[in-house]
Amino acid sequence: MKTLRYLLLALLIAAPALPAGAADWVLIANPKAGIGHLSQDDVTNIYLGRYRRLASGLTAEPIDLPGDSLLKARFYRQLVDKNLAEINAYWARLVFSGKTRPPRVVASEEDAVQFVARNLDALAYVDKSMVDARVSVVFSMSE
Amino acid sequence: MLAWERTSWSNGIVFRSLAAVALITMLLGGISSFVIRAQVVTRDHQAAQQRLSELLDTVESTASVATFANDDQLAREVVQGLLRSSEVLRVVIYSGEIELARAERSVDANAIQPTVLRPLFSPFKKGQVIGRIRLDANWDEISRRVAANSRNAVLVLFGQLLLVIAGTAGMVFLVVVRPIKATSDRLHRLDPANGGALEVPEGHARTEIGRLVGDINELTGRLLSTLNQERELREQQEISQRKYQNLFDHASSGIFVADKNGKLASYNPAFVKLTWLPRSATSQLHWLTDTGWDNSEKLLELLGRSADQQIACAGDFLLRGRRGDERWLHIAVLPLGDGSMQGTVTDVTERKRDEISARRLAVTDSLTGFANREGLLQAFAGLNAKESEALTVIMVDLEGFKQLNDAKGFHVGDQLLLGVAGRIREGGQAFDFLSRIGGDAFVLVVSGLSDQEALRPRVEALHEQLRDPYVVDQESIQIGVRIGIAFFPGDGVDMPQLLRGAELALNFVRESNRSAGFLAYKFFEPQLQVVVEHRRRLEDELRVAVNCGELRLAFQPIVDLNTGTLAGAEALLRWQHAERGFISPDVFIPLAERVGLIGEIGRRVLDEACRQVAEWRRDGLDIYVSVNVSVCQIPDDLSPEIILSMLDRHGLPPQAVAIEITEGVLMSDVSIAQRWIEQLRAAGLRIYLDDFGTGYSSLSYLKRFPMDTVKIDKSFIVDMNSSNSDCTLVETIITMAGSLGLNVVAEGIEEASQLALLRRLGCGYGQGYFFSRPVFADDFVAIARRINSESGNFGA
Numbered sequence: 026m027k028t029l030r031y032l033l034l035a036l037l038i039a040a041p042a043l044p045a046g047a048a049d050w051v052l053i054a055n056p057k058a059g060i061g062h063l064s065q066d067d068v069t070n071i072y073l074g075r076y077r078r079l080a081s082g083l084t085a086e087p088i089d090l091p092g093d094s095l096l097k098a099r100f101y102r103q104l105v106d107k108n109l110a111e112i113n114a115y116w117a118r119l120v121f122s123g124k125t126r127p128p129r130v131v132a133s134e135e136d137a138v139q140f141v142a143r144n145l146d147a148l149a150y151v152d153k154s155m156v157d158a159r160v161s162v163v164f165s166m167s168e
Numbered sequence: 169m170l171a172w173e174r175t176s177w178s179n180g181i182v183f184r185s186l187a188a189v190a191l192i193t194m195l196l197g198g199i200s201s202f203v204i205r206a207q208v209v210t211r212d213h214q215a216a217q218q219r220l221s222e223l224l225d226t227v228e229s230t231a232s233v234a235t236f237a238n239d240d241q242l243a244r245e246v247v248q249g250l251l252r253s254s255e256v257l258r259v260v261i262y263s264g265e266i267e268l269a270r271a272e273r274s275v276d277a278n279a280i281q282p283t284v285l286r287p288l289f290s291p292f293k294k295g296q297v298i299g300r301i302r303l304d305a306n307w308d309e310i311s312r313r314v315a316a317n318s319r320n321a322v323l324v325l326f327g328q329l330l331l332v333i334a335g336t337a338g339m340v341f342l343v344v345v346r347p348i349k350a351t352s353d354r355l356h357r358l359d360p361a362n363g364g365a366l367e368v369p370e371g372h373a374r375t376e377i378g379r380l381v382g383d384i385n386e387l388t389g390r391l392l393s394t395l396n397q398e399r400e401l402r403e404q405q406e407i408s409q410r411k412y413q414n415l416f417d418h419a420s421s422g423i424f425v426a427d428k429n430g431k432l433a434s435y436n437p438a439f440v441k442l443t444w445l446p447r448s449a450t451s452q453l454h455w456l457t458d459t460g461w462d463n464s465e466k467l468l469e470l471l472g473r474s475a476d477q478q479i480a481c482a483g484d485f486l487l488r489g490r491r492g493d494e495r496w497l498h499i500a501v502l503p504l505g506d507g508s509m510q511g512t513v514t515d516v517t518e519r520k521r522d523e524i525s526a527r528r529l530a531v532t533d534s535l536t537g538f539a540n541r542e543g544l545l546q547a548f549a550g551l552n553a554k555e556s557e558a559l560t561v562i563m564v565d566l567e568g569f570k571q572l573n574d575a576k577g578f579h580v581g582d583q584l585l586l587g588v589a590g591r592i593r594e595g596g597q598a599f600d601f602l603s604r605i606g607g608d609a610f611v612l613v614v615s616g617l618s619d620q621e622a623l624r625p626r627v628e629a630l631h632e633q634l635r636d637p638y639v640v641d642q643e644s645i646q647i648g649v650r651i652g653i654a655f656f657p658g659d660g661v662d663m664p665q666l667l668r669g670a671e672l673a674l675n676f677v678r679e680s681n682r683s684a685g686f687l688a689y690k691f692f693e694p695q696l697q698v699v700v701e702h703r704r705r706l707e708d709e710l711r712v713a714v715n716c717g718e719l720r721l722a723f724q725p726i727v728d729l730n731t732g733t734l735a736g737a738e739a740l741l742r743w744q745h746a747e748r749g750f751i752s753p754d755v756f757i758p759l760a761e762r763v764g765l766i767g768e769i770g771r772r773v774l775d776e777a778c779r780q781v782a783e784w785r786r787d788g789l790d791i792y793v794s795v796n797v798s799v800c801q802i803p804d805d806l807s808p809e810i811i812l813s814m815l816d817r818h819g820l821p822p823q824a825v826a827i828e829i830t831e832g833v834l835m836s837d838v839s840i841a842q843r844w845i846e847q848l849r850a851a852g853l854r855i856y857l858d859d860f861g862t863g864y865s866s867l868s869y870l871k872r873f874p875m876d877t878v879k880i881d882k883s884f885i886v887d888m889n890s891s892n893s894d895c896t897l898v899e900t901i902i903t904m905a906g907s908l909g910l911n912v913v914a915e916g917i918e919e920a921s922q923l924a925l926l927r928r929l930g931c932g933y934g935q936g937y938f939f940s941r942p943v944f945a946d947d948f949v950a951i952a953r954r955i956n957s958e959s960g961n962f963g964a
Contacts (some may be wrong), residue, residue: 122242125237
């Protein structure tokens, strides 16, 4: 048990230093959309509703996973260092004014991949292993 | 006591203490209100800032979310919410440089409004500024509220102060003022003279007020006793003042107070009367010197001395009146210590006159008006052997004056002295000094003459003058005069020495006249001093002789001329000196008289004579013994009691002893001698009058004094022959004695012719060398036998 705790502590400390290396997810887009590469700020702004328009003038629609998804929690933790409760609270204030919406939620990673494959402006985060030819990786935390 | 003045309310302790409390409180309150006000303002401003800041804190995260999401709707919600606080005037949220939302109050903002400007950070990326929020405070509102707060604070403060003032005033009134006021009122009503005392207010027994009351009571007590003492003292002072005033006014002595210059400050009536002080009508100011002092400088000097040395001084001062009368005043002054002098004046005129006359009397012979001894010594006290002029001291002495005085009385003696003095004074001789230094001793002093030869005629003339008979009470008196002379400075360097020299010379004259010849005067010579010293040595030796038995009795037979038998013996004292041989009674008897040995010698003589005659009478020699008694022994040295007890002791009948006295005895104190003689005669003793015919032999003595026998002096017998005057004299004496019933003893019979003549004249008894010289007792019996055996062929 003791050994395990130390390991966890070591991981926690090492986590910010190895954000990309430790990340097992990637952000995917429709390859046809022509989105080259996104920065972490871009990803943050798009997912948290600051803007949905990319520099290329394309609109981007972020796809989110359901609230009980472990990946979702990992994604937000690694992206903006927030837990899901904080993210939900954030959205609760904005939803109230009705001007900005939170990202569309799909049921699973698979659905997310399909949605991206079908919609040109969609963006989604999925496990690395889910990436296939239908989608292209535009951002990865390892970078 | 001071009149009580009602305290005005503004002077009252209540008002004063309250006013002081109020004033101080208000002053302090004013100052602290300023401080409090400033503090309130500062605090309120800080609180407003704080509140605004906190207000911003509450909306910050929402504002940053709104800004992040550019949600102007949410931003507007935020600013509207902030504006709900009345302290907020305006709120603006910027997203980057774009104003996202704004809300503001429609009021006129006068003050410069402090603004809170706070950056808005991205909620997702630390340190990334995504906008800012600006909040302007509604300063007017804040200020209004702050003002209200501070006003309230000050009001509360003043309210508290008023309460404190009221409380303090009440306490001061209750605890301090009321008891003091009560005490003060009681003190005002208090009459300590009646023994009143202040009460201690209740509950103040141990406070300052209690102590104050105690002190006041003690003080009044002390004041009261002091006042009483002072009153008693004043009364006593008044009494003694009155006493002294009476003394002062009615004293017979003058009393004055003056300064050292004689300025009088006060004086009593007696002073004015005594000093004849003029009564000045114009001025009360008098000076001690205003009156007629003979020597006022001396008086001022006395005052000055007393003042300077601070001692009491006194002196006698002569005062001369305007009518020429005089008064002596004794003035005693005493410094009073304040520069003035107190003096007393007494009239000593009487005493002064007495003194003067006494002084004069002291040096004057009251009888003759000559100087007396003291006067003589005073007059020549300053004699100086080197400087003084030569002097001659002549001492004149009257022979037999004492006897004359005794016999005739002092009146006659005085008259005689006056006669002598008159002759000296008016005798045509100039003497430089006349004095009478003793009873009959005159001392005359001549200046300049120191030559015996030059003086001789004068002395002889004086002697002649004084020798002439004097007539006193119609009786002619002739008196011998002896003169002794001493020269200054040859015979003595001062008057006592000169007097002694002159006296020695005089004594020489006296003694030589007694022994033989006639001498009128004698100049002093040192030899006289030697004689005197010789005599003094003799005196010492006489004392020794009395004690050593050098004095012995010799007996000379007294023969009954009718029968030729031995009748008695005269005891005669002989001094057989170890070195000088025989010394005459004529020498040592006067000596013994002079040195006081005569009493003892006399008793020894009588005792020895009695013892001897008693022995002879036991041996069948029926004779008596006659003993010479000196005038000095009468009456005490040989009182009748002593004589009789001595006879008794030796078992002698009174007729066995005869007492021989000389005329001198009769001429001394008559009544004493008379009584002495009468007592002895009454006891049966016989009294012989010795040396009859010499001196003043007066028949009146024989009549007055009860004698048994007279002894005719040998000077008459020696020169007697049948045809001369002495024979007639002897015959007269014998006849007279016979007619008076007295026996007669002829002394100094040396020849048979004298014996025959005396027997023819009817003389009863005789003694002399013809019968026997005086012999000591051992030889006497043989002599007695011879006389008695010869008596057979006597009568023829």
